[in-house]
Amino acid sequence: MMKQKLVWVLPLIVAAVIFVFSLAMIPTINPTPVRLPIALVSEDQGVTLPNGTATNMGETLTGMIKQQTSSTASADGPAIEWVHVNTEKEAMSGLDEQKYYAALVVPADFSQNQATLLTDKPVQPQLRIYVNQGMSASASTMAGQVLNQIVDTMNAKIRADLLAAAGKQSGKVTVQQASVLAAPIAKDVKNVHETGTHTANGNAPVSLFQPIWMGSILGGVIFYLVISKLNFAYRRSLLAARVVQTVAGAVLALIAGFGLTWFAGSWGLHIPDGTATAIFLSLCYFAFFLMISAVLSWAGLKSMVLFVLLLFFGAPLLSLPAEMMGSFYRDYVFPWLPMRFMVEGLREMFFFGRGLDWNHSTAVLTGIAAVSLVVLLGSALKARQNRQTARGNVEPQTVEA
Incomplete structure:
Protein backbone atom coordinates (compact mmCIF):
# COMPACT_ATOMS: atom_id res chain seq x y z
CA MET A 1 0.00 0.00 0.00
CA MET A 2 2.85 2.37 0.80
CA LYS A 3 4.05 2.08 -2.79
CA GLN A 4 0.91 3.81 -4.03
CA LYS A 5 1.53 7.44 -4.97
CA LEU A 6 -1.90 8.51 -3.74
CA VAL A 7 -0.99 7.51 -0.16
CA TRP A 8 1.98 9.88 -0.20
CA VAL A 9 0.03 12.68 -1.85
CA LEU A 10 -2.91 12.34 0.56
CA PRO A 11 -1.39 14.59 3.29
CA LEU A 12 -1.02 17.40 0.76
CA ILE A 13 -4.59 16.90 -0.43
CA VAL A 14 -5.95 16.97 3.13
CA ALA A 15 -3.91 20.10 3.95
CA ALA A 16 -5.15 21.82 0.79
CA VAL A 17 -8.79 20.96 1.53
CA ILE A 18 -8.50 22.18 5.12
CA PHE A 19 -6.87 25.40 3.95
CA VAL A 20 -9.54 26.10 1.32
CA PHE A 21 -12.46 25.48 3.64
CA SER A 22 -10.83 27.37 6.52
CA LEU A 23 -11.03 30.47 4.32
CA ALA A 24 -14.79 30.37 4.82
CA MET A 25 -14.23 31.17 8.51
CA ILE A 26 -12.52 34.50 7.85
CA PRO A 27 -15.63 36.72 7.45
CA HIS A 193 -39.42 45.82 11.82
CA GLU A 194 -38.84 43.65 14.85
CA THR A 195 -37.72 40.07 14.30
CA GLY A 196 -39.74 38.83 17.26
CA THR A 197 -39.48 35.33 18.66
CA HIS A 198 -39.18 31.95 16.92
CA THR A 199 -37.16 33.47 14.09
CA ALA A 200 -33.73 31.92 14.86
CA ASN A 201 -32.66 35.26 16.38
CA GLY A 202 -33.60 37.05 13.19
CA ASN A 203 -31.76 34.54 10.97
CA ALA A 204 -34.80 32.58 9.79
CA PRO A 205 -34.16 33.49 6.10
CA VAL A 206 -30.62 32.09 6.35
CA SER A 207 -31.86 28.95 8.12
CA LEU A 208 -34.13 28.13 5.19
CA PHE A 209 -31.35 28.48 2.63
CA GLN A 210 -29.39 25.28 3.21
CA PRO A 211 -32.29 22.79 2.76
CA ILE A 212 -33.29 24.46 -0.52
CA TRP A 213 -29.72 24.59 -1.80
CA MET A 214 -28.90 20.99 -0.90
CA GLY A 215 -32.20 19.81 -2.36
CA SER A 216 -31.43 21.64 -5.59
CA ILE A 217 -28.00 20.02 -5.83
CA LEU A 218 -29.48 16.58 -5.17
CA GLY A 219 -32.16 17.01 -7.83
CA GLY A 220 -29.72 18.32 -10.41
CA VAL A 221 -27.16 15.55 -9.82
CA ILE A 222 -29.73 12.73 -9.96
CA PHE A 223 -31.14 13.97 -13.26
CA TYR A 224 -27.62 14.36 -14.64
CA LEU A 225 -26.76 10.76 -13.72
CA VAL A 226 -30.02 9.41 -15.15
CA ILE A 227 -29.70 11.27 -18.47
CA SER A 228 -25.99 10.46 -18.82
CA LYS A 229 -26.81 6.74 -18.77
CA LEU A 230 -29.13 7.06 -21.76
CA ASN A 231 -28.05 7.01 -25.39
CA PHE A 232 -29.95 9.42 -27.60
CA ALA A 233 -30.00 8.76 -31.33
CA TYR A 234 -31.22 12.26 -32.14
CA ARG A 235 -30.71 15.68 -30.65
CA ARG A 236 -34.46 16.18 -30.47
CA SER A 237 -34.64 13.18 -28.16
CA LEU A 238 -32.14 14.78 -25.81
CA LEU A 239 -34.03 18.06 -26.08
CA ALA A 240 -37.24 16.24 -25.09
CA ALA A 241 -35.40 14.77 -22.11
CA ARG A 242 -34.31 18.27 -21.05
CA VAL A 243 -37.91 19.46 -21.27
CA VAL A 244 -39.01 16.55 -19.09
CA GLN A 245 -36.20 17.41 -16.68
CA THR A 246 -37.43 21.01 -16.50
CA VAL A 247 -41.03 19.98 -15.83
CA ALA A 248 -39.88 17.51 -13.19
CA GLY A 249 -37.78 20.30 -11.63
CA ALA A 250 -40.89 22.46 -11.37
CA VAL A 251 -42.70 19.63 -9.58
CA LEU A 252 -39.74 19.14 -7.24
CA ALA A 253 -39.72 22.88 -6.60
CA LEU A 254 -43.33 22.84 -5.42
CA ILE A 255 -42.65 19.83 -3.20
CA ALA A 256 -39.55 21.48 -1.75
CA GLY A 257 -41.14 24.92 -1.25
CA PHE A 258 -44.39 23.81 0.34
CA GLY A 259 -42.73 20.93 2.19
CA LEU A 260 -40.03 23.09 3.78
CA THR A 261 -42.58 25.74 4.74
CA TRP A 262 -44.75 23.12 6.43
CA PHE A 263 -41.84 21.46 8.21
CA ALA A 264 -40.37 24.77 9.41
CA GLY A 265 -43.76 25.93 10.68
CA SER A 266 -44.36 22.63 12.44
CA TRP A 267 -40.99 22.92 14.18
CA GLY A 268 -41.88 26.34 15.56
CA LEU A 269 -40.41 28.80 13.07
CA HIS A 270 -42.60 31.88 12.77
CA ILE A 271 -43.71 32.29 9.14
CA PRO A 272 -46.00 35.31 8.59
CA ASP A 273 -47.56 34.14 5.31
CA GLY A 274 -47.20 30.42 4.67
CA THR A 275 -48.54 30.35 1.12
CA ALA A 276 -46.45 33.29 -0.10
CA THR A 277 -43.35 31.85 1.57
CA ALA A 278 -43.93 28.43 0.01
CA ILE A 279 -44.32 29.90 -3.48
CA PHE A 280 -41.18 32.01 -3.08
CA LEU A 281 -39.18 29.02 -1.81
CA SER A 282 -40.44 27.04 -4.81
CA LEU A 283 -39.14 29.76 -7.11
CA CYS A 284 -35.78 29.66 -5.33
CA TYR A 285 -35.54 25.88 -5.69
CA PHE A 286 -36.52 25.99 -9.36
CA ALA A 287 -33.96 28.72 -10.14
CA PHE A 288 -31.16 26.88 -8.31
CA PHE A 289 -32.17 23.52 -9.82
CA LEU A 290 -32.05 24.89 -13.37
CA MET A 291 -28.77 26.70 -12.72
CA ILE A 292 -27.09 23.58 -11.31
CA SER A 293 -28.55 21.36 -14.05
CA ALA A 294 -27.37 23.76 -16.77
CA VAL A 295 -23.80 23.79 -15.45
CA LEU A 296 -23.77 20.00 -15.04
CA SER A 297 -25.05 19.50 -18.57
CA TRP A 298 -22.04 21.32 -19.99
CA ALA A 299 -19.25 20.76 -17.44
CA GLY A 300 -20.15 17.40 -15.92
CA LEU A 301 -19.84 16.20 -12.33
CA LYS A 302 -16.54 18.00 -11.80
CA SER A 303 -18.52 21.23 -11.64
CA MET A 304 -19.99 20.03 -8.34
CA VAL A 305 -16.92 21.50 -6.67
CA LEU A 306 -18.23 24.96 -7.58
CA PHE A 307 -21.56 24.45 -5.82
CA VAL A 308 -19.93 22.94 -2.74
CA LEU A 309 -17.62 25.94 -2.51
CA LEU A 310 -20.59 28.27 -2.95
CA LEU A 311 -22.23 26.57 0.02
CA PHE A 312 -19.23 26.79 2.34
CA PHE A 313 -18.13 30.27 1.31
CA GLY A 314 -21.63 31.67 0.95
CA ALA A 315 -23.33 30.43 4.12
CA PRO A 316 -21.23 32.53 6.57
CA LEU A 317 -21.73 35.65 4.45
CA LEU A 318 -25.51 35.42 4.24
CA SER A 319 -25.95 36.35 7.91
CA LEU A 320 -23.64 39.38 7.64
CA PRO A 321 -24.41 42.74 6.05
CA ALA A 322 -22.05 43.86 3.31
CA GLU A 323 -20.73 46.66 5.56
CA MET A 324 -19.35 44.07 8.01
CA MET A 325 -17.45 41.99 5.43
CA GLY A 326 -13.85 42.34 4.40
CA SER A 327 -13.28 44.17 1.15
CA PHE A 328 -12.40 40.95 -0.72
CA TYR A 329 -15.57 39.14 0.30
CA ARG A 330 -17.72 42.26 -0.14
CA ASP A 331 -16.43 43.09 -3.63
CA TYR A 332 -15.58 39.72 -5.17
CA VAL A 333 -17.54 36.97 -3.39
CA PHE A 334 -20.83 38.34 -2.05
CA PRO A 335 -22.04 39.95 -5.32
CA TRP A 336 -21.76 36.58 -7.09
CA LEU A 337 -23.79 34.56 -4.58
CA PRO A 338 -27.14 33.64 -6.18
CA MET A 339 -28.54 32.53 -2.83
CA ARG A 340 -28.32 36.03 -1.37
CA PHE A 341 -31.40 37.00 -3.36
CA MET A 342 -33.30 34.22 -1.65
CA VAL A 343 -32.28 35.49 1.79
CA GLU A 344 -33.06 39.11 0.90
CA GLY A 345 -36.47 38.16 -0.45
CA LEU A 346 -37.35 36.15 2.64
CA ARG A 347 -36.16 38.97 4.89
CA GLU A 348 -38.56 41.38 3.23
CA MET A 349 -41.41 38.90 3.59
CA PHE A 350 -40.68 37.98 7.22
CA PHE A 351 -39.77 41.33 8.77
CA PHE A 352 -40.93 44.11 6.45
CA GLY A 353 -44.50 43.01 5.87
CA ARG A 354 -44.13 42.52 2.15
CA GLY A 355 -45.88 39.63 0.56
CA LEU A 356 -45.05 37.84 -2.65
CA ASP A 357 -44.60 40.59 -5.23
CA TRP A 358 -42.39 41.49 -8.16
CA ASN A 359 -39.37 42.96 -6.40
CA HIS A 360 -35.62 42.90 -7.00
CA SER A 361 -35.10 39.45 -5.46
CA THR A 362 -37.98 37.87 -7.38
CA ALA A 363 -36.82 39.44 -10.63
CA VAL A 364 -33.22 38.23 -10.23
CA LEU A 365 -34.29 34.68 -9.31
CA THR A 366 -36.63 34.60 -12.31
CA GLY A 367 -33.78 35.83 -14.50
CA ILE A 368 -31.48 33.10 -13.17
CA ALA A 369 -34.14 30.50 -13.96
CA ALA A 370 -34.74 31.85 -17.48
CA VAL A 371 -31.06 32.05 -18.45
CA SER A 372 -30.35 28.63 -16.94
CA LEU A 373 -33.26 27.12 -18.86
CA VAL A 374 -31.87 28.45 -22.14
CA VAL A 375 -28.42 27.08 -21.32
CA LEU A 376 -29.87 23.72 -20.27
CA LEU A 377 -31.94 23.32 -23.42
CA GLY A 378 -28.99 24.51 -25.48
CA SER A 379 -26.93 21.61 -24.20
CA ALA A 380 -29.09 19.33 -26.35
CA LEU A 381 -27.66 20.99 -29.47
CA LYS A 382 -24.06 20.10 -28.76
CA ALA A 383 -22.46 16.94 -30.06
CA ARG A 384 -23.02 14.24 -27.49
CA GLN A 385 -21.01 11.10 -27.03
CA ASN A 386 -22.61 7.88 -25.97
CA ARG A 387 -21.75 6.17 -22.71
CA GLN A 388 -19.13 3.90 -24.23
CA THR A 389 -17.36 6.84 -25.85
CA ALA A 390 -17.34 8.75 -22.55
CA ARG A 391 -15.54 5.80 -21.00
CA GLY A 392 -13.03 5.79 -23.84
CA ASN A 393 -14.03 2.38 -25.18
CA VAL A 394 -14.98 3.47 -28.70
CA GLU A 395 -14.34 6.32 -31.04
CA PRO A 396 -16.41 9.49 -30.45
CA GLN A 397 -19.81 9.29 -32.11
CA THR A 398 -21.79 12.42 -32.86
CA VAL A 399 -25.56 12.19 -32.83
CA GLU A 400 -27.42 12.84 -36.04
CA ALA A 401 -29.42 16.02 -36.38
Whole structure:
Protein backbone atom coordinates (compact mmCIF):
# COMPACT_ATOMS: atom_id res chain seq x y z
CA MET A 1 0.00 0.00 0.00
CA MET A 2 2.85 2.37 0.80
CA LYS A 3 4.05 2.08 -2.79
CA GLN A 4 0.91 3.81 -4.03
CA LYS A 5 1.53 7.44 -4.97
CA LEU A 6 -1.90 8.51 -3.74
CA VAL A 7 -0.99 7.51 -0.16
CA TRP A 8 1.98 9.88 -0.20
CA VAL A 9 0.03 12.68 -1.85
CA LEU A 10 -2.91 12.34 0.56
CA PRO A 11 -1.39 14.59 3.29
CA LEU A 12 -1.02 17.40 0.76
CA ILE A 13 -4.59 16.90 -0.43
CA VAL A 14 -5.95 16.97 3.13
CA ALA A 15 -3.91 20.10 3.95
CA ALA A 16 -5.15 21.82 0.79
CA VAL A 17 -8.79 20.96 1.53
CA ILE A 18 -8.50 22.18 5.12
CA PHE A 19 -6.87 25.40 3.95
CA VAL A 20 -9.54 26.10 1.32
CA PHE A 21 -12.46 25.48 3.64
CA SER A 22 -10.83 27.37 6.52
CA LEU A 23 -11.03 30.47 4.32
CA ALA A 24 -14.79 30.37 4.82
CA MET A 25 -14.23 31.17 8.51
CA ILE A 26 -12.52 34.50 7.85
CA PRO A 27 -15.63 36.72 7.45
CA THR A 28 -17.09 35.63 10.82
CA ILE A 29 -13.92 35.75 12.95
CA ASN A 30 -13.94 39.49 13.64
CA PRO A 31 -16.67 41.26 11.66
CA THR A 32 -16.06 45.01 11.90
CA PRO A 33 -18.51 47.54 10.47
CA VAL A 34 -17.30 50.00 7.87
CA ARG A 35 -19.57 52.84 6.73
CA LEU A 36 -22.69 51.40 8.34
CA PRO A 37 -25.42 53.81 7.10
CA ILE A 38 -27.37 55.48 9.92
CA ALA A 39 -29.83 58.31 9.38
CA LEU A 40 -29.19 61.51 11.35
CA VAL A 41 -32.12 63.91 11.73
CA SER A 42 -32.12 67.26 13.50
CA GLU A 43 -35.51 68.97 13.71
CA ASP A 44 -34.34 71.21 16.54
CA GLN A 45 -35.84 74.71 16.24
CA GLY A 46 -33.24 76.25 18.52
CA VAL A 47 -33.88 78.72 21.37
CA THR A 48 -33.04 82.28 22.31
CA LEU A 49 -31.48 82.51 25.77
CA PRO A 50 -32.40 85.29 28.27
CA ASN A 51 -29.20 87.15 27.35
CA GLY A 52 -30.38 87.31 23.74
CA THR A 53 -28.03 84.63 22.42
CA ALA A 54 -29.56 82.26 19.87
CA THR A 55 -28.41 78.66 20.12
CA ASN A 56 -29.26 75.40 18.45
CA MET A 57 -28.10 72.42 20.48
CA GLY A 58 -29.29 70.02 17.80
CA GLU A 59 -26.70 71.31 15.35
CA THR A 60 -24.05 71.30 18.06
CA LEU A 61 -24.93 67.77 19.05
CA THR A 62 -24.85 66.39 15.51
CA GLY A 63 -21.47 68.04 14.96
CA MET A 64 -20.12 66.42 18.12
CA ILE A 65 -21.47 63.05 17.04
CA LYS A 66 -19.81 63.22 13.63
CA GLN A 67 -16.51 64.32 15.16
CA GLN A 68 -16.59 61.52 17.72
CA THR A 69 -17.18 58.76 15.13
CA SER A 70 -14.68 60.15 12.60
CA SER A 71 -11.93 60.16 15.23
CA THR A 72 -12.28 56.38 15.63
CA ALA A 73 -12.19 55.60 11.89
CA SER A 74 -10.11 52.65 10.71
CA ALA A 75 -7.95 52.42 7.60
CA ASP A 76 -10.98 51.24 5.60
CA GLY A 77 -13.12 54.17 6.74
CA PRO A 78 -15.37 55.18 9.65
CA ALA A 79 -17.55 52.58 11.32
CA ILE A 80 -20.63 54.76 10.80
CA GLU A 81 -21.67 56.66 7.70
CA TRP A 82 -24.05 59.39 8.86
CA VAL A 83 -26.72 60.20 6.31
CA HIS A 84 -28.33 63.59 6.93
CA VAL A 85 -32.09 63.37 6.55
CA ASN A 86 -34.41 66.36 6.76
CA THR A 87 -37.34 64.93 8.70
CA GLU A 88 -38.17 62.04 10.98
CA LYS A 89 -40.83 60.89 8.52
CA GLU A 90 -38.22 60.68 5.76
CA ALA A 91 -35.93 58.69 8.05
CA MET A 92 -38.71 56.23 8.86
CA SER A 93 -39.36 55.79 5.14
CA GLY A 94 -35.65 55.01 4.67
CA LEU A 95 -35.84 52.39 7.40
CA ASP A 96 -38.80 50.79 5.61
CA GLU A 97 -36.82 50.72 2.37
CA GLN A 98 -33.77 49.20 4.13
CA LYS A 99 -31.55 52.21 3.45
CA TYR A 100 -30.46 52.61 7.08
CA TYR A 101 -29.70 50.22 9.91
CA ALA A 102 -30.78 52.80 12.49
CA ALA A 103 -31.80 56.43 12.87
CA LEU A 104 -30.99 59.12 15.44
CA VAL A 105 -33.55 61.91 15.70
CA VAL A 106 -33.11 65.24 17.52
CA PRO A 107 -36.67 66.55 18.17
CA ALA A 108 -37.80 70.13 17.62
CA ASP A 109 -37.86 71.08 21.33
CA PHE A 110 -34.39 69.77 22.16
CA SER A 111 -32.69 73.18 22.64
CA GLN A 112 -35.70 74.55 24.46
CA ASN A 113 -35.62 71.74 27.00
CA GLN A 114 -31.83 71.83 27.22
CA ALA A 115 -31.99 75.47 28.30
CA THR A 116 -34.17 74.58 31.33
CA LEU A 117 -31.74 72.13 32.95
CA LEU A 118 -30.35 74.70 35.42
CA THR A 119 -33.70 76.37 36.10
CA ASP A 120 -36.14 75.64 38.91
CA LYS A 121 -38.24 73.51 36.58
CA PRO A 122 -35.81 71.48 34.48
CA VAL A 123 -37.16 69.48 31.53
CA GLN A 124 -35.00 66.65 30.30
CA PRO A 125 -34.32 66.82 26.52
CA GLN A 126 -34.80 63.59 24.63
CA LEU A 127 -33.25 61.86 21.64
CA ARG A 128 -35.14 59.23 19.67
CA ILE A 129 -33.27 56.16 18.44
CA TYR A 130 -34.78 53.76 15.91
CA VAL A 131 -33.08 50.41 15.33
CA ASN A 132 -33.94 48.61 12.07
CA GLN A 133 -33.91 45.15 13.59
CA GLY A 134 -35.26 43.20 10.63
CA MET A 135 -32.63 44.49 8.21
CA SER A 136 -29.82 42.54 9.86
CA ALA A 137 -29.67 41.04 13.32
CA SER A 138 -25.94 41.61 13.75
CA ALA A 139 -25.74 45.05 12.12
CA SER A 140 -28.81 46.44 13.86
CA THR A 141 -27.52 45.25 17.23
CA MET A 142 -24.17 46.89 16.58
CA ALA A 143 -25.82 50.10 15.34
CA GLY A 144 -27.96 50.25 18.48
CA GLN A 145 -24.89 49.77 20.67
CA VAL A 146 -23.01 52.54 18.83
CA LEU A 147 -25.89 54.99 19.19
CA ASN A 148 -26.38 54.23 22.87
CA GLN A 149 -22.66 54.68 23.48
CA ILE A 150 -22.69 58.00 21.64
CA VAL A 151 -25.57 59.31 23.78
CA ASP A 152 -23.84 58.12 26.96
CA THR A 153 -20.67 59.96 25.93
CA MET A 154 -22.69 63.11 25.18
CA ASN A 155 -24.38 62.78 28.56
CA ALA A 156 -21.07 62.66 30.37
CA LYS A 157 -19.78 65.77 28.60
CA ILE A 158 -22.98 67.78 29.02
CA ARG A 159 -23.21 66.77 32.68
CA ALA A 160 -19.70 68.04 33.32
CA ASP A 161 -20.44 71.33 31.50
CA LEU A 162 -23.69 71.88 33.40
CA LEU A 163 -22.10 71.15 36.78
CA ALA A 164 -19.31 73.59 35.99
CA ALA A 165 -21.90 76.22 35.01
CA ALA A 166 -23.90 75.55 38.19
CA GLY A 167 -20.75 76.00 40.27
CA LYS A 168 -20.15 79.43 38.75
CA GLN A 169 -23.72 80.54 39.36
CA SER A 170 -24.52 79.58 42.93
CA GLY A 171 -22.77 76.33 43.64
CA LYS A 172 -26.07 74.74 44.59
CA VAL A 173 -28.05 72.13 42.72
CA THR A 174 -31.66 71.38 43.60
CA VAL A 175 -33.07 67.87 43.90
CA GLN A 176 -34.95 68.29 40.63
CA GLN A 177 -31.81 69.49 38.86
CA ALA A 178 -29.72 66.67 40.31
CA SER A 179 -32.18 64.04 39.09
CA VAL A 180 -31.98 65.45 35.58
CA LEU A 181 -28.22 65.99 35.60
CA ALA A 182 -27.68 62.28 36.28
CA ALA A 183 -28.60 61.77 32.60
CA PRO A 184 -29.08 65.18 30.92
CA ILE A 185 -30.25 63.55 27.67
CA ALA A 186 -32.96 60.89 27.75
CA LYS A 187 -33.02 58.08 25.19
CA ASP A 188 -36.18 56.76 23.61
CA VAL A 189 -35.08 53.56 21.87
CA LYS A 190 -37.50 51.74 19.58
CA ASN A 191 -37.02 48.67 17.40
CA VAL A 192 -38.69 48.85 14.00
CA HIS A 193 -39.42 45.82 11.82
CA GLU A 194 -38.84 43.65 14.85
CA THR A 195 -37.72 40.07 14.30
CA GLY A 196 -39.74 38.83 17.26
CA THR A 197 -39.48 35.33 18.66
CA HIS A 198 -39.18 31.95 16.92
CA THR A 199 -37.16 33.47 14.09
CA ALA A 200 -33.73 31.92 14.86
CA ASN A 201 -32.66 35.26 16.38
CA GLY A 202 -33.60 37.05 13.19
CA ASN A 203 -31.76 34.54 10.97
CA ALA A 204 -34.80 32.58 9.79
CA PRO A 205 -34.16 33.49 6.10
CA VAL A 206 -30.62 32.09 6.35
CA SER A 207 -31.86 28.95 8.12
CA LEU A 208 -34.13 28.13 5.19
CA PHE A 209 -31.35 28.48 2.63
CA GLN A 210 -29.39 25.28 3.21
CA PRO A 211 -32.29 22.79 2.76
CA ILE A 212 -33.29 24.46 -0.52
CA TRP A 213 -29.72 24.59 -1.80
CA MET A 214 -28.90 20.99 -0.90
CA GLY A 215 -32.20 19.81 -2.36
CA SER A 216 -31.43 21.64 -5.59
CA ILE A 217 -28.00 20.02 -5.83
CA LEU A 218 -29.48 16.58 -5.17
CA GLY A 219 -32.16 17.01 -7.83
CA GLY A 220 -29.72 18.32 -10.41
CA VAL A 221 -27.16 15.55 -9.82
CA ILE A 222 -29.73 12.73 -9.96
CA PHE A 223 -31.14 13.97 -13.26
CA TYR A 224 -27.62 14.36 -14.64
CA LEU A 225 -26.76 10.76 -13.72
CA VAL A 226 -30.02 9.41 -15.15
CA ILE A 227 -29.70 11.27 -18.47
CA SER A 228 -25.99 10.46 -18.82
CA LYS A 229 -26.81 6.74 -18.77
CA LEU A 230 -29.13 7.06 -21.76
CA ASN A 231 -28.05 7.01 -25.39
CA PHE A 232 -29.95 9.42 -27.60
CA ALA A 233 -30.00 8.76 -31.33
CA TYR A 234 -31.22 12.26 -32.14
CA ARG A 235 -30.71 15.68 -30.65
CA ARG A 236 -34.46 16.18 -30.47
CA SER A 237 -34.64 13.18 -28.16
CA LEU A 238 -32.14 14.78 -25.81
CA LEU A 239 -34.03 18.06 -26.08
CA ALA A 240 -37.24 16.24 -25.09
CA ALA A 241 -35.40 14.77 -22.11
CA ARG A 242 -34.31 18.27 -21.05
CA VAL A 243 -37.91 19.46 -21.27
CA VAL A 244 -39.01 16.55 -19.09
CA GLN A 245 -36.20 17.41 -16.68
CA THR A 246 -37.43 21.01 -16.50
CA VAL A 247 -41.03 19.98 -15.83
CA ALA A 248 -39.88 17.51 -13.19
CA GLY A 249 -37.78 20.30 -11.63
CA ALA A 250 -40.89 22.46 -11.37
CA VAL A 251 -42.70 19.63 -9.58
CA LEU A 252 -39.74 19.14 -7.24
CA ALA A 253 -39.72 22.88 -6.60
CA LEU A 254 -43.33 22.84 -5.42
CA ILE A 255 -42.65 19.83 -3.20
CA ALA A 256 -39.55 21.48 -1.75
CA GLY A 257 -41.14 24.92 -1.25
CA PHE A 258 -44.39 23.81 0.34
CA GLY A 259 -42.73 20.93 2.19
CA LEU A 260 -40.03 23.09 3.78
CA THR A 261 -42.58 25.74 4.74
CA TRP A 262 -44.75 23.12 6.43
CA PHE A 263 -41.84 21.46 8.21
CA ALA A 264 -40.37 24.77 9.41
CA GLY A 265 -43.76 25.93 10.68
CA SER A 266 -44.36 22.63 12.44
CA TRP A 267 -40.99 22.92 14.18
CA GLY A 268 -41.88 26.34 15.56
CA LEU A 269 -40.41 28.80 13.07
CA HIS A 270 -42.60 31.88 12.77
CA ILE A 271 -43.71 32.29 9.14
CA PRO A 272 -46.00 35.31 8.59
CA ASP A 273 -47.56 34.14 5.31
CA GLY A 274 -47.20 30.42 4.67
CA THR A 275 -48.54 30.35 1.12
CA ALA A 276 -46.45 33.29 -0.10
CA THR A 277 -43.35 31.85 1.57
CA ALA A 278 -43.93 28.43 0.01
CA ILE A 279 -44.32 29.90 -3.48
CA PHE A 280 -41.18 32.01 -3.08
CA LEU A 281 -39.18 29.02 -1.81
CA SER A 282 -40.44 27.04 -4.81
CA LEU A 283 -39.14 29.76 -7.11
CA CYS A 284 -35.78 29.66 -5.33
CA TYR A 285 -35.54 25.88 -5.69
CA PHE A 286 -36.52 25.99 -9.36
CA ALA A 287 -33.96 28.72 -10.14
CA PHE A 288 -31.16 26.88 -8.31
CA PHE A 289 -32.17 23.52 -9.82
CA LEU A 290 -32.05 24.89 -13.37
CA MET A 291 -28.77 26.70 -12.72
CA ILE A 292 -27.09 23.58 -11.31
CA SER A 293 -28.55 21.36 -14.05
CA ALA A 294 -27.37 23.76 -16.77
CA VAL A 295 -23.80 23.79 -15.45
CA LEU A 296 -23.77 20.00 -15.04
CA SER A 297 -25.05 19.50 -18.57
CA TRP A 298 -22.04 21.32 -19.99
CA ALA A 299 -19.25 20.76 -17.44
CA GLY A 300 -20.15 17.40 -15.92
CA LEU A 301 -19.84 16.20 -12.33
CA LYS A 302 -16.54 18.00 -11.80
CA SER A 303 -18.52 21.23 -11.64
CA MET A 304 -19.99 20.03 -8.34
CA VAL A 305 -16.92 21.50 -6.67
CA LEU A 306 -18.23 24.96 -7.58
CA PHE A 307 -21.56 24.45 -5.82
CA VAL A 308 -19.93 22.94 -2.74
CA LEU A 309 -17.62 25.94 -2.51
CA LEU A 310 -20.59 28.27 -2.95
CA LEU A 311 -22.23 26.57 0.02
CA PHE A 312 -19.23 26.79 2.34
CA PHE A 313 -18.13 30.27 1.31
CA GLY A 314 -21.63 31.67 0.95
CA ALA A 315 -23.33 30.43 4.12
CA PRO A 316 -21.23 32.53 6.57
CA LEU A 317 -21.73 35.65 4.45
CA LEU A 318 -25.51 35.42 4.24
CA SER A 319 -25.95 36.35 7.91
CA LEU A 320 -23.64 39.38 7.64
CA PRO A 321 -24.41 42.74 6.05
CA ALA A 322 -22.05 43.86 3.31
CA GLU A 323 -20.73 46.66 5.56
CA MET A 324 -19.35 44.07 8.01
CA MET A 325 -17.45 41.99 5.43
CA GLY A 326 -13.85 42.34 4.40
CA SER A 327 -13.28 44.17 1.15
CA PHE A 328 -12.40 40.95 -0.72
CA TYR A 329 -15.57 39.14 0.30
CA ARG A 330 -17.72 42.26 -0.14
CA ASP A 331 -16.43 43.09 -3.63
CA TYR A 332 -15.58 39.72 -5.17
CA VAL A 333 -17.54 36.97 -3.39
CA PHE A 334 -20.83 38.34 -2.05
CA PRO A 335 -22.04 39.95 -5.32
CA TRP A 336 -21.76 36.58 -7.09
CA LEU A 337 -23.79 34.56 -4.58
CA PRO A 338 -27.14 33.64 -6.18
CA MET A 339 -28.54 32.53 -2.83
CA ARG A 340 -28.32 36.03 -1.37
CA PHE A 341 -31.40 37.00 -3.36
CA MET A 342 -33.30 34.22 -1.65
CA VAL A 343 -32.28 35.49 1.79
CA GLU A 344 -33.06 39.11 0.90
CA GLY A 345 -36.47 38.16 -0.45
CA LEU A 346 -37.35 36.15 2.64
CA ARG A 347 -36.16 38.97 4.89
CA GLU A 348 -38.56 41.38 3.23
CA MET A 349 -41.41 38.90 3.59
CA PHE A 350 -40.68 37.98 7.22
CA PHE A 351 -39.77 41.33 8.77
CA PHE A 352 -40.93 44.11 6.45
CA GLY A 353 -44.50 43.01 5.87
CA ARG A 354 -44.13 42.52 2.15
CA GLY A 355 -45.88 39.63 0.56
CA LEU A 356 -45.05 37.84 -2.65
CA ASP A 357 -44.60 40.59 -5.23
CA TRP A 358 -42.39 41.49 -8.16
CA ASN A 359 -39.37 42.96 -6.40
CA HIS A 360 -35.62 42.90 -7.00
CA SER A 361 -35.10 39.45 -5.46
CA THR A 362 -37.98 37.87 -7.38
CA ALA A 363 -36.82 39.44 -10.63
CA VAL A 364 -33.22 38.23 -10.23
CA LEU A 365 -34.29 34.68 -9.31
CA THR A 366 -36.63 34.60 -12.31
CA GLY A 367 -33.78 35.83 -14.50
CA ILE A 368 -31.48 33.10 -13.17
CA ALA A 369 -34.14 30.50 -13.96
CA ALA A 370 -34.74 31.85 -17.48
CA VAL A 371 -31.06 32.05 -18.45
CA SER A 372 -30.35 28.63 -16.94
CA LEU A 373 -33.26 27.12 -18.86
CA VAL A 374 -31.87 28.45 -22.14
CA VAL A 375 -28.42 27.08 -21.32
CA LEU A 376 -29.87 23.72 -20.27
CA LEU A 377 -31.94 23.32 -23.42
CA GLY A 378 -28.99 24.51 -25.48
CA SER A 379 -26.93 21.61 -24.20
CA ALA A 380 -29.09 19.33 -26.35
CA LEU A 381 -27.66 20.99 -29.47
CA LYS A 382 -24.06 20.10 -28.76
CA ALA A 383 -22.46 16.94 -30.06
CA ARG A 384 -23.02 14.24 -27.49
CA GLN A 385 -21.01 11.10 -27.03
CA ASN A 386 -22.61 7.88 -25.97
CA ARG A 387 -21.75 6.17 -22.71
CA GLN A 388 -19.13 3.90 -24.23
CA THR A 389 -17.36 6.84 -25.85
CA ALA A 390 -17.34 8.75 -22.55
CA ARG A 391 -15.54 5.80 -21.00
CA GLY A 392 -13.03 5.79 -23.84
CA ASN A 393 -14.03 2.38 -25.18
CA VAL A 394 -14.98 3.47 -28.70
CA GLU A 395 -14.34 6.32 -31.04
CA PRO A 396 -16.41 9.49 -30.45
CA GLN A 397 -19.81 9.29 -32.11
CA THR A 398 -21.79 12.42 -32.86
CA VAL A 399 -25.56 12.19 -32.83
CA GLU A 400 -27.42 12.84 -36.04
CA ALA A 401 -29.42 16.02 -36.38
